[in-house]
Amino acid sequence: MSRMRSAIAGLLVALVVGSLASAQTPPQPGETASPRPNLPGGSVGIDVVSGPDGVTIYIGLIELAPGTESSPGGDDTISTTDGPNCAASPINIGNASVGWVREGLAAHPDTVPWAVNCDSGYFGIAWVPTDAPAAPDVVVGEPPIPAVDPVAVQASVLGIVPLPPMKIGANPDVGLVAMPAWFWVDGYDGSTLRGSRTLGRITIEVEITPAGYHWTFGDGDVLDTFSLGRPYPIESDLRHTYEQSSLMAGGTFGVRLDITFNARYRVNGGAWLPLAPVVQTYTREYPVQQLQSVLTSSR
Amino acid sequence: MAGRLQSVSLASVALAIVIVTACGGDDEPSVTSTPTPTATRTASTTNTPAVTPTLSIEEEVGTAYLAYWDAYAQAVLNLDTGLVEGSAAGEELASIRAEIETLQADGVALRVVVAHDFLVVPTSETAATVVDEVTNNSFYVNPVTKDPPEAEGSGELTRYTFFLERAGERWVVTRGLREEVD
Numbered sequence: 263m264s265r266m267r268s269a270i271a272g273l274l275v276a277l278v279v280g281s282l283a284s285a286q287t288p289p290q291p292g293e294t295a296s297p298r299p300n301l302p303g304g305s306v307g308i309d310v311v312s313g314p315d316g317v318t319i320y321i322g323l324i325e326l327a328p329g330t331e332s333s334p335g336g337d338d339t340i341s342t343t344d345g346p347n348c349a350a351s352p353i354n355i356g357n358a359s360v361g362w363v364r365e366g367l368a369a370h371p372d373t374v375p376w377a378v379n380c381d382s383g384y385f386g387i388a389w390v391p392t393d394a395p396a397a398p399d400v401v402v403g404e405p406p407i408p409a410v411d412p413v414a415v416q417a418s419v420l421g422i423v424p425l426p427p428m429k430i431g432a433n434p435d436v437g438l439v440a441m442p443a444w445f446w447v448d449g450y451d452g453s454t455l456r457g458s459r460t461l462g463r464i465t466i467e468v469e470i471t472p473a474g475y476h477w478t479f480g481d482g483d484v485l486d487t488f489s490l491g492r493p494y495p496i497e498s499d500l501r502h503t504y505e506q507s508s509l510m511a512g513g514t515f516g517v518r519l520d521i522t523f524n525a526r527y528r529v530n531g532g533a534w535l536p537l538a539p540v541v542q543t544y545t546r547e548y549p550v551q552q553l554q555s556v557l558t559s560s561r
Numbered sequence: 562m563a564g565r566l567q568s569v570s571l572a573s574v575a576l577a578i579v580i581v582t583a584c585g586g587d588d589e590p591s592v593t594s595t596p597t598p599t600a601t602r603t604a605s606t607t608n609t610p611a612v613t614p615t616l617s618i619e620e621e622v623g624t625a626y627l628a629y630w631d632a633y634a635q636a637v638l639n640l641d642t643g644l645v646e647g648s649a650a651g652e653e654l655a656s657i658r659a660e661i662e663t664l665q666a667d668g669v670a671l672r673v674v675v676a677h678d679f680l681v682v683p684t685s686e687t688a689a690t691v692v693d694e695v696t697n698n699s700f701y702v703n704p705v706t707k708d709p710p711e712a713e714g715s716g717e718l719t720r721y722t723f724f725l726e727r728a729g730e731r732w733v734v735t736r737g738l739r740e741e742v743d
Contacts, residue, residue, distance in 0.1 A: 288667040291703045294715040297673050301739040353682050361678045362694045377682045385690050385722050
């Protein structure tokens, strides 16, 4: 027993030592290496936004105090109470053949590079349009989110929210005059549906909730309900009794279901804003037959 | 200087000449750090005054920047922080010291093999920033034998941003940032 314990302990020690060794294997001569590996990362976001009033350079640094805007003109400097001082000035590249400058100019046609310096230690390159009417403003923070047109959102609600494949369920498949037919909404449990769409820096979330179900049975009768009905073989609470066959209606009755959804949306996780209800329609051709009694001889 | 590979693209022809000089030999480049022209008599038989060319800030900084890399390469190859003390200061010097301590602890040295593609951005008379996209093929070596003399590098592209300040008659690197380039 003690031998087994010591064997297990030895195995555990070997595993721990092995894992430590594999995690901290020192580099070997000949292996590739990177110079100045312990320098801090310098990747931050710069957005250059052109608007009717000119060009603004947004410096997306988390640790900077957000939202202070400078006044245009010359080398542009901003001062914030709590944050850093940042300045932007055009870089004199002369006839530089520096590769990344050439690539930057190719990727940002009709621009010139501006150097953005902050006394917090940040440095970055902003590609400013050559036709900017004046020196760009410099703003520490994220660029403002463009306004979202509710009309556009309204028009694409059902494009943003994926609807499950719903259809009208009915039993029996062929109805009988004077016999109640059962109906239900097939493929949907009545839960709230959500969807989202992201375009650039804007994410729009849309949420729709069923507000009612309007049934039209094709024979002139309608029914408004909040019930989805229940799928066969469960007895559905949505029933309709046809009083005549569908022969005179062209062979089938056109059953129609209009589901009204209350809708709302929000932008980038902000407050929910209302939208007009949206209606989704489903149809089904439903044949109804007349049972005929047939006299037979009896003995 | 063994193992150093530096191909440089610069903002001006004049600066390119300076850098070619800097890359051409093991000696420090001959750069006049004062921005004002100085005319001096020479021992020339033609008795023509030779004018020491005036270097722009970009040229001065570019030369100092490459000298910094040379010094850094020697420091990490020989595991001697003292070799870079004339080219780096403050936060940058402390960072290199820590890097060398790590190399010593790992029992290796570093042979720096890099190609530069940099632009000098002066921010004042006494401060400048260098943005450099470095193609790196550096590798570890034995700290005593310095072997292997050559190895296949990674070829990774890294964008360095170094901040230089004028310290008396010379420019020193005081801080840096690094960012992997896609």
